[in-house]
Amino acid sequence: MIRLAALLICLWQPLAAQTPELTARLGPADAAHVALLRSTTDLAALGPVIEAYLVTRPDTRVVYEQWGSNDLYRLTAGDCASGRTGADLVISSAVHHMVDLVNQGCATTHVSDGTGALAPQLRWRDQLWGITREPVVMVYNRDLVGPHEVPRSRFDLLDLLRPTGSRFAGRVATYDIEQSGLGFLLAFSDSLEATTFGGLMEAFGRSGSVATCCSAEIIDAVISGRFLIAYNVLGSYALQRAGQEARLAVVAPEDYTLILSRAAMIPAGAADTGTARDLLDYLLSDDGRARLEAQDLIVRLDGGDGAQIEVSGSVETLERPVGLDPRLIVAMDADKRELFIRRWRDAFPQLR
Structure with missing residues (x-):
């Protein structure tokens, strides 16, 4: 019944939604092994890591599809429910979606030295693994926000928005949680x-x-000055842009900073599980993790690339990892989700 419900949800969506944002083919056209990787991660961020993996695997090609998180969830759930052959590996930042897919029986088991070395909160049922380490941050425009105005915490952000006639009114942005599965997860x-x-x-x-x-x-809207501050932005993307654009500054909130690990899953209907397992193990290897860190997909607030993030206080008390565990299934409960979105719409009436 769960699988049938997932299939009906998938079929209810417009057909246009079942289209990737972009598709890229990495590796030789005549490769003996061709694996399909579907991910919410920007190709510009993860593509170089995949290319490094392929350097020593001349007989392998990876077809990379970049998806929005909600569409990727619906497509993967539909593949699972109908028994269709879909992706060989799925990677999503909306990790509550991934926990739900595993709970539906949509994943393949894999055990290796790499998966075994992960912290317990980064693996679940030997079917879901956290492969990145990305702080959830606030960003602001250095040219337009004075040093005394920089929000170091959520309390500071509240103080900026509280006064009548605040110059920050209408100029603070965050994710639309109905459009973005990641945005929903972070708000939840x-x-x-x-x-x-x-x-x-x-x-x-x-x-x-x-x-x-x-x-x-x-x-981009913060850099241009349309917005002054953005709340709950993935640090990986923010750091990449901050490295190119001096106007963009990145802050880890000092009251707490969520730490997200994108979740990887080998679907139960994968056609090439061998390549999927090999690619997953590469992402968890020393070389793979070094490549992920070079792309700001692994960020440490106590040094390294995290030095580009403005941090106040102790890192040990700052970080709040979003673990891969059954508690995330609560975020997928239809009644709780509807109540949460209704509350969100009350805060953002323009979305109605």
Whole structure:
């Protein structure tokens, strides 16, 4: 019944939604092994890591499809429910979707030295693995936000939005949680962690803050000055842009900083599980992790690339990892999700 429900959800969506944002073919055209990788990760970020993997595997080709998180979930659930052959490896930042897919029986088991070395919160049922380490940050425009205005915490952000006639009114952005599975996950995680969540939602609504789609769009709008501050942005994308654009500054909130690990899964219907297992193990190897770190997909707040992030206080008390465990299934409960989205719409009436 669960699989049937997932299939019906998938079929209900418009056919146009079942189209990747982009497709790339990496490796030789005449390769003996061709694996399909579907991911929410920007090709610009993960592509160089895949290319490094392929250097020593001349008989392998990877077809890379980049998807929005909600569409990727619907497609993968539909493949599982119908028994279709789909992706050989799926990687998503919306890790609550991935936990749900594993819970539906849509994943293949894999055990290796690499998976065994992961921390317990980064592996579940030997079918789901966290492969990155990305802080969830705030970003601001250095040219337009003065040093005394920089929000170091959610409390600071509330203070900026509270005054009547605040110059930050209408110029703070975050993810639209209905368009973005990642945005929903981060907002839901905030609701579990933060005493400030209710106040922040009220302040967003009262000040005309903007809920919109996609990391790149939000970050570019901060750089251009359309927005002054963006809240709950993935640090990996923010760091990549900050390295190119001096106006963009990145802050790890000092009250707490969520740490997200994108989840990888080998679907139960994968056609080339051999290549999928090999690629997964590469991503978890020393070389693979070094490549991920070079692409800002592994970020350490206590040094390395994390030095580009403005950090206050102790890293040990700052970080709140989003673990891969059954608690995330709560975020997929239809009734709880509807109540949560209704509360969100109250904060962002322009989305109605």
